[in-house]
Amino acid sequence: MPRVPHRRLLYNQWFTNPHTVVVQPTTWCNLDCSYCYLPLRKLKHRMSAEVAAVLARSVAGIATDDGPPIGVVWHGGEPLTVGVQHFAALLSPFEELREAGRVHHYVQTNATLITSAWCDLLDSYGVRVGVSIDGPQAKNGERVDLRGKPAFDRIMRGIGRLRERGIPFSVISVVTQNNMVAPEELLEFLTSLGCDSVGFNIEETEGANVGRQAPLAEQAEEFWRRTLTWCQRDGYKLKVREIERLAEYLRLIRDGEHERWGQRHLDPIPTVSFSGDVVLLSPELADTTDPAYGDFLVGNILRTPLAEIIDNAHRIGYVSEFMTGLNNCRARCPFFDFCRGAQAANRYFENGDLSTTETNHCRVSRQALVTALSTLATHEEGNSV
Template sequence: MSSQKGLNGLVLKIVSRCNINCSYCYMYNMGDESYRLLPKKMAGNVVDHIMERAARHCDEFEMKEFEFILHGGEPLLAGKSFFREFVEKAKKQFEKKQVRLRIGVQTNGILLDTEWCRLLNTLSVNIGISIDGPADRHDRYRKDHQLNGTHAKTLLGLHTAQLESCKIGVLSVMDASTDPQAMYNYFNQLNIDDLDFLWPDHNYEKLPALYQHQSPRPDYTPFGDWWIRLFDCWFADRFTRPRIRFLNQVVLMILGRDAGFESIGQEENRYLIVETDGSIEASDYLKACGDGFTKEGLNIERHELSEAFHTPLMKMHRQSHRMLSDTCRRCSIKEVCGGGHIAHRFGKDKGFANPSIYCFDLMKLLTHIQNKILDNLSAKTIREAGLAKMSYQDALRSINM
């Protein structure tokens, strides 16, 4: 067995088109036009190669679990027969290996009806639905191709999935101009138990509008301030508190358990993308760095998954929390932050050898959460865990600000 760790799973772009047109989408609206050259739908022979390669990968690394996340574009455009055949092929390949298989789909929810929900339940496919908050916020960015808002149709899909007792999670792209308390209340009212907010996909070449064309600075942290207010709402909620993945991960890491993932922590990133034509790529968020940026010439038909560990971009993505800028290496919170998401570090001058554009936001947020947690622990627990309070100013001094 290899000394390296195997992949936790694959994100499969089973379609390369979408039935809506979100303004912030890294697939279609951040400068990468490579989707135009891809098949609109993943062919059956590509699925066959995926199953064979993934099964061999599990053998090579003695994996006991593996995950497929069906993605797009809008994955439900692939059709019900694709999902039935995909799950059938997966079970046939993995059941005999005693590998626990997890399958999920990330959808905008518009096509979810009773028939779809019952099928996904029957196939044991978990459902992630993208909702960006109340209609005024969601419809600002998530429009169809006729520029109509999609909130009402998405909520109808969500409610249908809830009525059918589907296992549901909600993914929302955070908007630092919104009220975090109102957002928290909104999702609580929808009875969402599993929730996450994504940091917007920006880098040094595409700064957030809130920065007003200025570089990040320590006295202006709108994204960190938004997260702090959300955390305080969430932490104070003793009755209806949902799981918010990013906050759960931060709390666990502060308490000494590295449960990190692509955005934070010290763990390797152990997922890869497979496009509709079988191309193997690093994180799809990296499409925001430029046209064709993620293309490295590997394809599931010709290459084993472990070969992706050695291409420049996929290797950097896998080890991104260890391949840090000089500023990050000096930072006193790097064990939790991990330099942030690699896509947020990109700039044409230095490539990825930068702190995240959200560096100061993360620093302010993480020190706030640590201090809030310590306020709720006994002195004995704090002492035994070797924890200590750290202010935002203390963290800034560690990078010589």
């Protein structure tokens, strides 16, 4: 029996078969948000139907019959800028897989371009919709178009069309230093939208977004403390992604099933660009130019199927470097059991090295959440004495 290389064993300890494939239908975006990390968002590259057909065959090679469906996440640029007909042409090669329950489509959109025709397409292909909006108008000021004009009214119009058609949607909100001071107002607004859930992306230093002041851990802890308090109210219905994750972790510990949490493997998250180029670990690494890391490219689906790319992931230098970082996190960080290790893109953009450990993203998105809950629990315990 051939000897299995150590790096393959280590990779298998950390990673599972992909559950998600992120796809870049276009680099272009019709907005120019202040904190955007996409370096090519003003270039109008778009994926061809031919590349999408090859991608569908590649996804078929990793979508097992007995496993969960692969989430094909269309995330740009702004995916809807390619137009209804072209987007339908990109989705069409996946139909056999979708009808067999082997893939689900997701699209992350700023909603400004949603029309009745878009609703028809999203509904007919069962596309699950995520909308990017940062809160009520006063908190959404950094989402502007290419002329610097606020996008809020257009986003709300798109959301209104989704609601009229009964198309469910989730929300992602970017939390900046400017809009994190009143989470209760933000949560009330998001609840009023009728979304299924919300994820809070606390602003990160990454990609093209390198010159702004990211929120501090103390600010984030206050944000999470007030968010947790709001979520404890009677009648609370909105699901907050980060709080749901923490609640699941605590529930497994309470039920004596902690090992189930630790046995979960990471998704290598292959991200496929408009041209078929592939990066691993973080979509934010796509279109990043760094000769030292080979621009993070691990192959192109026009030449190499995804299954083969994934099978050789343990040989990629930056993947090995990231695994070293994960081992360092596990050895050194008291938050590791919950967090499961700093994100690859944050290590790179903040520290310049994927083998490093703590990042500001760790501090504001994971550690501050846990310490906020601990502070609340201690306060409640003190009041009950």
